[in-house]
Amino acid sequence: xxxxxxxxxxxxxxxxxxxxxxxxxxxxxxxxxxxxxxxxxxxxxxxxxxxxxxxxxxxxxxxxxxxxxxxxxxxxxxxxxxxxxxxxxxxxxxxxxxxxxxxxxxxxxxxxxxxxxxxxxxxxxxxxxxxxxxxxx
Numbered sequence: 001x002x003x004x005x006x007x008x009x010x011x012x013x014x015x016x017x018x019x020x021x022x023x024x025x026x027x028x029x030x031x032x033x034x035x036x037x038x039x040x041x042x043x044x045x046x047x048x049x050x051x052x053x054x055x056x057x058x059x060x061x062x063x064x065x066x067x068x069x070x071x072x073x074x075x076x077x078x079x080x081x082x083x084x085x086x087x088x089x090x091x092x093x094x095x096x097x098x099x100x101x102x103x104x105x106x107x108x109x110x111x112x113x114x115x116x117x118x119x120x121x122x123x124x125x126x127x128x129x130x131x132x133x134x135x136x137x
Contacts, residue, residue: 034059034131035123041132042083042095050095051132052085053078060124061117062108068094070107076100102129 030041037059044050057067071078077100084090096104105125113121 032132034128039132040083040085041098042081044079044081044095044097049098049132050079050081051098051101052083053094053096056096056101056104060120061115062113062121071096071104076104098129098132101132105129 032039032041039055039059040052041049042052053067053071054064057064057071070076071094076096078094078096080092081095082090083093083095085093105121105128108121108125110118110121110125
């Protein structure tokens with residue numbers, strides 16, 4: 001079983017514990033640029049904007065496997081959704097609502113992050129939210 005299969009299996013098991021996690025077919029993703037990084041933005045089930053969590057994590061330079069347990073916490077309001085990505089394929093992806101990104105970013109201990117990822121994390125913590133809100137409104 002590959003990592004992606006294990007992740008989906010974990011999410012499906014956790015999803016069954018709460019109605020927070022429900023699969024939905026979504027519209028195509030739109031892209032927003034932030035300091036050279038691109039993010040797919042999709043509509044959550046309630047119509048609010050969300051970003052593909054893996055893209056957010058990897059753009060900062062963090063380890064996706066290390067962040068998955070944190071991201072499935074109901075505090076961050078994530079959802080496993082079917083998303084038609086920019087390459088035209090439909091995939092199941094973990095989406096985090098834009099309004100929960102500050103909580104997620106600030107939950108990451110900067111002192112535990114090394115090198116370039118540390119600098120990038122600080123920049124995201126300080127500037128990402130205002131940037132994405134400007135681009136969505």
